Amino acid sequence: MAKIKLENVSFLYGKGTSYCKEALKNVNIEIKEGSITGLIGHTGSGKSTMLQLLNGLAKPAEGKVYLDGEDIWEKPKEIGKVRFRVGLVMQYPEYQLFEETVEKDIAFGPKNMGLSESEISERIREAIDFVGLSPDVLSKNPFDLSGGQKRRVAIAGVIAMRPEVLVLDEPAAGLDPQGRDIILGGVFKYREKTGATVIIVSHSMEDMARLCDNIIVLSHGEVVLNGTRDEVFAQSQMLEKIGLAVPQITLLMHELNARGIIVDNGIYTEEAAAAEIARLFGGAR
Numbered sequence: 057m058a059k060i061k062l063e064n065v066s067f068l069y070g071k072g073t074s075y076c077k078e079a080l081k082n083v084n085i086e087i088k089e090g091s092i093t094g095l096i097g098h099t100g101s102g103k104s105t106m107l108q109l110l111n112g113l114a115k116p117a118e119g120k121v122y123l124d125g126e127d128i129w130e131k132p133k134e135i136g137k138v139r140f141r142v143g144l145v146m147q148y149p150e151y152q153l154f155e156e157t158v159e160k161d162i163a164f165g166p167k168n169m170g171l172s173e174s175e176i177s178e179r180i181r182e183a184i185d186f187v188g189l190s191p192d193v194l195s196k197n198p199f200d201l202s203g204g205q206k207r208r209v210a211i212a213g214v215i216a217m218r219p220e221v222l223v224l225d226e227p228a229a230g231l232d233p234q235g236r237d238i239i240l241g242g243v244f245k246y247r248e249k250t251g252a253t254v255i256i257v258s259h260s261m262e263d264m265a266r267l268c269d270n271i272i273v274l275s276h277g278e279v280v281l282n283g284t285r286d287e288v289f290a291q292s293q294m295l296e297k298i299g300l301a302v303p304q305i306t307l308l309m310h311e312l313n314a315r316g317i318i319v320d321n322g323i324y325t326e327e328a329a330a331a332e333i334a335r336l337f338g339g340a341r
C-alpha cells in the first residue's frame with residue numbers, strides 16, 4: 057500500500073471570485089513508504105500547493121488525499137493528528153522562528169504533541185544532531201544565528217516531531233554548497249535511521265539526482281512525469297520543453313549517445329561520468 061496517495065485531486069485559490077486560479081488539476085500520485093520523492097516544476101506550477109495538501113494545511117476542492125490508506129479528511133476534527141504524522145518544512149521556514157531560545161523553538165511541535173519533558177529533550181538532542189547543530193546553540197536566541205543555522209533550527213523543529221512523512225519545500229534554497237550538503241545529508245540520514253517517507257521540492261536537478269529515488273514533475277498544476285529518477289531524467293527533451301533541465305553531466309551523456317558514443321545514460325554525478333569516460337578509453341572504472 058502507498059504511504060500517501062492523491063486521487064483525482066484539484067485545488068483552487070480564490071474559489072468563486074474573479075481571480076479564481078486552479079493550482080492543481082486532477083492529480084493522481086502514489087508515494088511509496090520509505091522512499092525519497094523529488095517534486096520539480098517551474099515557478100507557479102503548484103509544488104507548494106501540493107505539499108500543503110499532504111498534511112492537511114490545504115483541503116482539496118475535489119478528490120482525496122490518503123495517508124496509509126485512510127482519507128485524511130474523513131474526520132476533519134482530527135486533521136491536527138495528520139500534521140504531526142506528516143511534518144511540513146515550508147519555504148524559508150527561518151522566518152517562522154519566534155521563541156526566545158533555539159531549544160524552545162524546537163520544542164514547540166513536540167510540546168503540542170503532549171510529550172513528556174524528558175521525551176522532548178531527547179528528541180531535541182536527536183533533531184539537532186540530524187541537522188548538524190551543536191548543543192551549545194540551544195540556549196541562544198534564534199535571531200543571533202546565521203541564516204543557514206536558523207534554517208537548520210526550523211528543520212530540527214519538524215524532525216523533533218519524528219514525522220512518518222517528512223515534507224520539505226526548497227530546504228536548501230539560497231544556501232552555500234556546504235550548508236546545502238548539511239541539510240540534504242541530514243534529511244537522508246533521517247530517512248535511513250527512521251524509515252520515514254520523504255518528499256522534497258528543489259530547483260536543483262543535481263540535488264534531486266543525488267537524493268531521490270522517485271521524481272514527480274508538475275507543469276501548470278498537472279503531473280506530466282512521474283517515475284523513478286532514471287525514468288524521469290531519461291526524458292530530457294520533455295523536461296526541456298517545460299523549461300526544466302536534467303543535470304548538466306547527464307545531458308552530456310545523452311549527447312554522447314546521440315552521437316554514437318555509447319555510454320551509460322543514467323549518470324548524474326561528475327565522478328560517475330569520469331569513470332564512464334575512463335572506461336571508454338580502456339581505463340579502470
Ligand SMILES: Nc1ncnc2c1ncn2[C@@H]1O[C@H](COP(=O)(O)OP(=O)(O)OP(=O)(O)O)[C@@H](O)[C@H]1O
Pocket residue numbers: 069070077078079097098099100101102103104105106
Ligand atoms: N494564496 C494564493 N492565492 C492565490 N493564488 C495563489 C496563492 N498561492 C499560490 N497561488 C497561485 O497558485 C499557483 C501555484 O502556486 P504554488 O505556490 O503552489 O507554486 P510553486 O510551484 O510552489 O511555485 P514556486 O516555485 O515559485 O515556489 C500559482 O499560479 C500561484 O500564483
Ligand SMILES: [Mg+2]
Pocket residue numbers: 103104105147225
Ligand atoms: Mg513554492
